[in-house]
Every structure is written in structure tokens, then in C-alpha cells.
Amino acid sequence: MSETVYYTPKTVEGARQHLATEEFVKVVAGGQTLMLLVRQGFVDADALVDVSGVSALSGIDVADGTATIGATTTYRELSEHDLGGQLAMLGEASTVVGDRQVRTMGTVGGALGHADPAFDLLPTLCCLDAAVELGSTEGTRTVPIEQYLVGHMRTDRDPDELIERVRFDVDPRMGTAYEKHSRVEDGWATVGVAAAVTTEAGRFEDVRVGLTAVADTAVRSPAVEDALVGQPVSEDTIEAASEAVVEDIDPLDDLSGSAAYKRSLAPALVERAIGSALERTGGER
Amino acid sequence: MNIQFELDGEQRTVEMAPDAPLRDVLRGPCEKTCVKSGCDSGRCGVCTVLLDGEAVKSCLVPAGKADGATITTVEGIEEGSLGESVQAAFDEAFALQCGYCTPGFVLTALAYLEDDPDADREAIRSAVAGNACRCTGYETILDAIESVAEDRD
Numbered sequence: 001m002s003e004t005v006y007y008t009p010k011t012v013e014g015a016r017q018h019l020a021t022e023e024f025v026k027v028v029a030g031g032q033t034l035m036l037l038v039r040q041g042f043v044d045a046d047a048l049v050d051v052s053g054v055s056a057l058s059g060i061d062v063a064d065g066t067a068t069i070g071a072t073t074t075y076r077e078l079s080e081h082d083l084g085g086q087l088a089m090l091g092e093a094s095t096v097v098g099d100r101q102v103r104t105m106g107t108v109g110g111a112l113g114h115a116d117p118a119f120d121l122l123p124t125l126c127c128l129d130a131a132v133e134l135g136s137t138e139g140t141r142t143v144p145i146e147q148y149l150v151g152h153m154r155t156d157r158d159p160d161e162l163i164e165r166v167r168f169d170v171d172p173r174m175g176t177a178y179e180k181h182s183r184v185e186d187g188w189a190t191v192g193v194a195a196a197v198t199t200e201a202g203r204f205e206d207v208r209v210g211l212t213a214v215a216d217t218a219v220r221s222p223a224v225e226d227a228l229v230g231q232p233v234s235e236d237t238i239e240a241a242s243e244a245v246v247e248d249i250d251p252l253d254d255l256s257g258s259a260a261y262k263r264s265l266a267p268a269l270v271e272r273a274i275g276s277a278l279e280r281t282g283g284e285r
Numbered sequence: 286m287n288i289q290f291e292l293d294g295e296q297r298t299v300e301m302a303p304d305a306p307l308r309d310v311l312r313g314p315c316e317k318t319c320v321k322s323g324c325d326s327g328r329c330g331v332c333t334v335l336l337d338g339e340a341v342k343s344c345l346v347p348a349g350k351a352d353g354a355t356i357t358t359v360e361g362i363e364e365g366s367l368g369e370s371v372q373a374a375f376d377e378a379f380a381l382q383c384g385y386c387t388p389g390f391v392l393t394a395l396a397y398l399e400d401d402p403d404a405d406r407e408a409i410r411s412a413v414a415g416n417a418c419r420c421t422g423y424e425t426i427l428d429a430i431e432s433v434a435e436d437r438d
Binding site for chain 1: 286302303304306325326327330333339340341342344345346347349350352393397411412413414415416
């Protein structure tokens, strides 16, 4: 029988303490990814720290132009929360993860911790320029998401650090959307695209595009963003700019689609995501 | 690890590795073979149980999470409860052939109907998307769940 120790701390301090003192330790929130790794023999931890009972790590708070999402917030909580048009993509990206049972347990912190390059939530957080708050017994630090996501399932988190929450600014004029294609309904993304836009006097003022399943981690597409900022809002400009996404992606063949297919699919989904995001902008067209 | 929990109305204590799947606790020492074992990877839904009232896939839940929790299998569905209505509706609509997926479907549907009394067919379809039936009985399964939702109106 495994000699794994199972901790259920109730406070952030308690959780940080276990991470500091145990040698090979894994954090459990919902367990939806972790259990697969255990079954496959990739994880055989000395200790598991179940943080689902730490109330300070849970919940969604949007106030004064800043949003905070606790690490143990589940996909279901995110998809059922009234986030408004500015954050609609978070709901859309959460609703297409796995199935209802998995969304009941799976968490934002789990997505950030495992950082699978095909996760749906990560490109939305890239679009929001989210900051990841990490805590340890040494204190806390905040890492911008693009710096946090280092590569294929690799992050900037140290083993003794706890993912505690993400934080980002919310522009009330912003519209957002998430568009995904997968081989089967609610399956892994073949390509997923998050878009956040603001407009001013009929022109694009701010455009942010994030993608999943097209590189070794979630990425932004500066080529599309730069091609649109300052341009008039029209179907033609969006269509032309969307083609530029291929400059920023480097897909591999995977079970969800070939690299060639992903490259041809990405511009179409970018165009759709920007179009849907536009319909939700509060600014003047 | 010593794991104590309430299972179908009874207090249970089992010795189990905390990183074992909850399904193995239920099918093993607890002998709840009504909890089926299928894909072992969170896709098929046959191992679905209620953990503190929420439908979860017990192959993806570490046993440690059961400590202090209340777990319900189809054997714990009480007479006269909504769960029994779901079971009766499956019977009525012929929503099963081999029956292997049925406990998972019943519990997934039950947790969903408890949450959303205004369920329509599309919402029900989405709610049970995590449960597979290989006898291709989906339409009758949806008929069954929808009939329970309608009877509650």
C-alpha cells in the first residue's frame, strides 16, 4: 500500500507549510488531472496536500475594475457565475472543459498547475494579462501569466509554492469570446482561440488574441493584434488580420488534429472569436 | 490512511491509500459493485457517484477526499425520493439495455435535476454528456430524464 500522506489544511499558511516541509509533494484541488497521472505511474508523491477546504482560495470577485479568481474555484463555478460581456470568454472556456462531473471538481488552479498546452482556460488568462499569485512560507510573488507559462506543462512555480489566485484588470468597454474546435464535443481542443477587444470611434483600440493547442503552451498572437490596432472595424480587416496568426503558432500533430489542419483552422477561429468579442464591446463602434 | 465516511446512510471506516481512486474504495472494501468500472480515465462516467450530493467520477477522485464526506451510490437512493423517480423513469422509457451505464446515468441525472428544476432536453443532453452508453440508448435515456423534469413542473 502506498505510504502517501494526505493533508487537508484549512488555511493558506497550513498549506504552504506542508509544501515547505514535505519532500515530493503534490497539491490536490479537484484531482481530475492528478488522478490520471497517478494511475499512469507519473506521480507517486510522499504527500498530497488537498487545498479544497481552504476557503480563502475559493471564489470569484469582480470589483473596481479588478477581478480575482481563487485557485480552487471550479469550472462549474466559473461557468455559472454572471461574469458579464467583458469576461464572457471565461464562462465559454469553462463550459467546454470535459463534462459536468469533471467541471464540478476541476479548478482554475489545477489548470494553471498542470498547464497542459491544450487547456481551454489558459489562453483566456493570457488575453486578460492575468497575474498568477504564488505563495510559500517565504512570502508571495506575482508572475505575469506569459512568464508563468514556461513551456510544455512547465511553469515558473517552484515545488514549494502554492498557486493561490489569479488577478487581472477588467476594462468595462471590453468584449471577449472563446471559440474552440474539438474532434468530439467537449473534447480536447484541436485549436482554441480567446479574443478580447475594445473599440473607439469605429476603430480597434485594443486587441488581444490567445490560443491553445497550437504551441508548447498557450500563446498570444501579436501578429494579429498589431495588424488590427488602429484599423477600422470591418469584416474585411478582421479576415485579413486573422491570417497573420500562423506567424505566432507552431503546432504539432496530436490526437486532436494534424499540425497542417491546426494551421488552417486557427485563422478561421481567430476571425470568429474577434467577431463574437466585438458584439460584446461596450465602446463606440 | 484511515478513511471515514457516510456511504448510503451507513458510517464506514476503511484503510486505503489516499491516492487510490475512490472507485476502488467503493468496489473493494465497501463491496459496492453497483459502482461500475469502465475507462479508468474519466471519460465513460460508469463510476459516477454522489460526493456530498454532487455527481463526480469516482475514478478521478482520490480516496483521501472521501474522508468526512457523504457518498451516495444507486443503492442509497431512498424510497419516494427524486432518485427513485429517475430510476422508475428509466424503467418506463426502456432507457437501458445491458444496464452497465445505468447507475452512472441515474446519479448524474439525479444531481442535475436537483440543481436545475427547469431542465429542457438540450440542457439534459449537456448534463449527461460525460456518460457513455454503448447500447446507443441515448434518446430513451433523454426521454426518461426529461419525463422526470416534466413531471416536476
